[in-house]
Each structure stands twice: as C-alpha cells, then as structure tokens.
Amino acid sequence: DGVSMARNDGISVATGDYIIFVDSDDTIEPDYIEKIVADTEKHSPDLLVISDYDWYQRKREVLGALPTWALGIKKSFLDKYSDIRFPEHLQVCEDGLFSHQLLALTDNVSFIPQAHYFYRQREGSSEHSINHVRLANNIERWFEILDNFYTKHKVINDNKLHILSFIRVEPFYRMYSVNFTDEERKSIADIVLRFVKKYKLLKSPYKKMFDTDFKFF
Numbered sequence: 001d002g003v004s005m006a007r008n009d010g011i012s013v014a015t016g017d018y019i020i021f022v023d024s025d026d027t028i029e030p031d032y033i034e035k036i037v038a039d040t041e042k043h044s045p046d047l048l049v050i051s052d053y054d055w056y057q058r059k060r061e062v063l064g065a066l067p068t069w070a071l072g073i074k075k076s077f078l079d080k081y082s083d084i085r086f087p088e089h090l091q092v093c094e095d096g097l098f099s100h101q102l103l104a105l106t107d108n109v110s111f112i113p114q115a116h117y118f119y120r121q122r123e124g125s126s127e128h129s130i131n132h133v134r135l136a137n138n139i140e141r142w143f144e145i146l147d148n149f150y151t152k153h154k155v156i157n158d159n160k161l162h163i164l165s166f167i168r169v170e171p172f173y174r175m176y177s178v179n180f181t182d183e184e185r186k187s188i189a190d191i192v193l194r195f196v197k198k199y200k201l202l203k204s205p206y207k208k209m210f211d212t213d214f215k216f217f
Contacts, residue, residue, distance in 0.1 A: 004086035045110035048072030064165030065096030
C-alpha cells in the first residue's frame, strides 16, 4: 500500500520535465538517464516505454498495461490529468491501472529499448506473497477504476483492443496463475464479463484474438 502513496507523493513534489521510477532493489545501467534525456529532447513524448522487450521493439506499440519501471512520463502530461495517479490500498496492479489509463490518452509515445533497466524479483517480494482472498476483492475495484476512467474521458471507442489486452494481462493471467477458490473464480468472471458486456467488447473486431481466454471464462 505504501508504494503507491510514495509514488504519488513523489509526483506531487517533482519539478523536472519527466518522471521515471526506479525501485530500491533494482539497478540501471550507467548511461540510463542520458539515453532517456536524449530521446525526450528529440521527440518530447508524453510517455516513454523504457524497455528492451523484443515485442515492443518489433510492434512499436504497447497494449494493456506496463510495469512502473518500464514507464517514463512527461510531468506536464501528468499535471493535465491530475485525476490519474497510482490507486492506493491495492495489493497488485496499481502500476498496471496507472499505465493503462495514461496509454489510453495519448499516441505520443517514444520507445527507448537501448536504456536498460535491471528488474530483480526476490523471494518475499509483493509479487511472491499475493493473498488470493484480498486479490479477488481487489479485482472488483480494478474495474470500478476503469469504468470511472472511461466514463469520464470518453475514449472507449479508440481503446477496445487496449482494454481487452489489459484483461488478458491482468485478471485472465491471475485466473490461470493464482490459487483462487471456485467461488472466487466465479466472482471474478462475473465482474469481468459485466464490464465486457457494458462496453460491448465482445462485439469488437478484436474479439477473435481473445477467444481462448473468453472460452476459459
């Protein structure tokens, strides 16, 4: 819970042109900042994808969500959308929800695969200690946040593939990987499908790309 609060506090007092996040147990290469600054001076993007993922390099697009460490943000862009911050009191997905909303609001995205960030996942980290009961309860809040966002900003029609990708990355993946009870699985499925039906995502031209996932539900 404290991580989101700390990041939001950092955003509120930041005075630079761009914001990046580095977790305390991760490392970056010596010229990491230099490479990021060079790109921002050349392109002035709203968002930076700081990642050497092959998929991102090949497609030059990001769909669904990004981890915090793979995202850089123009401060003025964040100031413009002051309602979008890291949601607090969530066990997981606070960074995915944050990045998903920002990515839905701009196409001015720059890719910097040459800036290497070294993410270290340790035993005992939050990702290794997920409480399935709390997570099942949190997923309902994920979709409340997304519902409020798309209702307010009215960008749903341009982001149906983006939303379906988020659903695959987050709740679908969790359904496969977390030891939920049958009752929790049914509750999560109901939450997701209500959202999908509300925004008519099943009628989207992209639906066939997600048939396997929806059949699982």
